[in-house]
Amino acid sequence: MHHNPVFIKNLSYRYPDGNLALKDINISIKANDKVALIGANGSGKSTLQFHLNGIFLPQTGEITIGEWKIKDENLADIRNFVGLVFQNPDNQLFMPTVWEDVAFGPMNRGIKGNELKLRVLEAMEAVNIDPEIYGSRNPDNLSGGEKKRVAIAGVLAMEPQVLVLDEPSAQLDPRSRRQLINLLDQLPLTLIIATHDLDLAWELCERTIILSKGQVVYDGKTDKIMSDYAFLEQHALEAPLSFSRPYCNLEDKPKLSLL
Numbered sequence: 004m005h006h007n008p009v010f011i012k013n014l015s016y017r018y019p020d021g022n023l024a025l026k027d028i029n030i031s032i033k034a035n036d037k038v039a040l041i042g043a044n045g046s047g048k049s050t051l052q053f054h055l056n057g058i059f060l061p062q063t064g065e066i067t068i069g070e071w072k073i074k075d076e077n078l079a080d081i082r083n084f085v086g087l088v089f090q091n092p093d094n095q096l097f098m099p100t101v102w103e104d105v106a107f108g109p110m111n112r113g114i115k116g117n118e119l120k121l122r123v124l125e126a127m128e129a130v131n132i133d134p135e136i137y138g139s140r141n142p143d144n145l146s147g148g149e150k151k152r153v154a155i156a157g158v159l160a161m162e163p164q165v166l167v168l169d170e171p172s173a174q175l176d177p178r179s180r181r182q183l184i185n186l187l188d189q190l191p192l193t194l195i196i197a198t199h200d201l202d203l204a205w206e207l208c209e210r211t212i213i214l215s216k217g218q219v220v221y222d223g224k225t226d227k228i229m230s231d232y233a234f235l236e237q238h239a240l241e242a243p244l245s246f247s248r249p250y251c252n253l254e255d256k257p258k259l260s261l262l
């Protein structure tokens with residue numbers, strides 16, 4: 004018996020066209036862990052994330068979220084427990100105003116009146132979207148970064164235990180990216196962040212899981228792997244700038260290898 008909020012055992016997934024996108028994935032994540040999920044394009048990050056709130060059901064292997072196995076009859080509970088923020092906010096925002104979009108999830112779960120209002124205000128405040136200015140605007144007309152923040156607010160308003168984010172810093176300007184990092188850092192939640200932004204991973208996540216061609220090739224401390232240039236290169240990744248910069252004037256970069 005295990006009590007971790009996310010427990011994935013022997014998960015494989017094949018797309019209908021025959022493409023084997025995940026191969027025998029085993030991952031267990033403790034409550035309040037912040038985990039970076041990194042890997043080159045096509046390594047399987049999105050496919051794995053789609054499994055975490057039951058958009059995809061396991062074909063081989065199993066996933067337990069909180070106290071529920073992922074299967075059809077548990078999906079409502081699982082979606083209360085896990086909030087998923089898509090890579091593209093256009094897939095998430097569909098109401099006529101920002102306020103209604105953020106309120107949509109909790110409203111659907113029967114929350115109304117003052118509690119609903121409070122949840123929406125808190126979620127908007129957390130992502131630094133001023134309700135006075137943005138509440139009545141149409142999400143279609145926001146910038147990419149603003150949309151992203153509204154999409155995150157909509158998920159936060161559902162008060163999930165586990166927050167899964169696909170490329171949260173893409174499209175954000177440096178200041179919004181910094182605010183997002185600070186926000187995520189302070190959230191008392193289990194976080195799973197798929198990202199190409201290795202600086203963000205390094206700053207925010209003590210643990211990193213690296214996927215390569217659908218397989219887990221590293222699962223351990225973030226700082227240990229970020230200095231292993233050979234390993235990162237082997238899996239088509241680059242060390243974060245903040246890691247390599249201090250050494251950029253040295254003739255000999257540190258050559259650390261875990262292999």
Ligand SMILES: Nc1ncnc2c1ncn2[C@@H]1O[C@H](COP(=O)(O)OP(=O)(O)OP(=O)(O)O)[C@@H](O)[C@H]1O
Nearest residue numbers: 018020022024042043044045046047048049050051
């Ligand atoms: N609908 C689909 N049908 C068939 N194969 C797919 C489908 N979606 C994704 N794949 C394949 O599955 C593999 C994993 O894709 P996935 O989108 O999970 O990767 P990713 O790590 O999220 O990539 P990126 O960094 O580009 O977002 C890739 O080989 C991709 O081509």
